[in-house]
Amino acid sequence: MPPTLPLFAMPPAPAPPPAHHAVASETAVRRPPPAYMLVFAREFTLNLSRRVVPAGRVVIQVQNIGEDPHDVAVKDARGRTVAATPVIRSGRRAQLSLRLGAGRYTLWCRVPRHLEHGMSATFVVKKPARRRS
Numbered sequence: 001m002p003p004t005l006p007l008f009a010m011p012p013a014p015a016p017p018p019a020h021h022a023v024a025s026e027t028a029v030r031r032p033p034p035a036y037m038l039v040f041a042r043e044f045t046l047n048l049s050r051r052v053v054p055a056g057r058v059v060i061q062v063q064n065i066g067e068d069p070h071d072v073a074v075k076d077a078r079g080r081t082v083a084a085t086p087v088i089r090s091g092r093r094a095q096l097s098l099r100l101g102a103g104r105y106t107l108w109c110r111v112p113r114h115l116e117h118g119m120s121a122t123f124v125v126k127k128p129a130r131r132r133s
Contacts, residue, residue: 031056032056032128034058035053035056036049036058036059037049037053037058037061038061039061039062039072039121041064041088041119042064042066043067043117044114044119046119047121048107048123052123052126053123055126055127057097057099059095059096059097060074060095060098060107061094062095065090066090068090069087069089069111071086071088072109073108073110075107076105077104083096087111103124103125104123104124105122105123106121108120
């Protein structure tokens with residue numbers, strides 16, 4: 001009599017994934033996480049969550065808590081605009097992610113007449129302290 005096959009044959013076990021041996025390189029550079037700053041924009045004021053951030057990648061989140069639309073531009077010490085959000089409607093948020101070197105920067109609203117009413121704030125970007133080995 002021929003051998004009988006089981007009704008439900010088990011599929012073969014999958015092969016284990018290849019082993020990856022991750023070796024940390026001594027030359028690998030760990031980049032610090034970005035610094036975050038939250039800016040609340042309302043009629044004719046910008047309130048910053050912090051006034052000093054470390055140099056490097058900075059994420060600026062702008063929340064419009066006012067009634068008017070606002071935007072926020074970043075100006076360096078030479079007066080050049082280095083980044084800007086689009087116009088943000090009331091209750092909305094926008095975000096900028098940029099790399100900043102050490103220095104003093106100004107945030108300001110570009111909506112007509114808002115800067116003249118005082119809608120600006122300054123912050124400082126400092127070089128991070130060197131870590132001792």
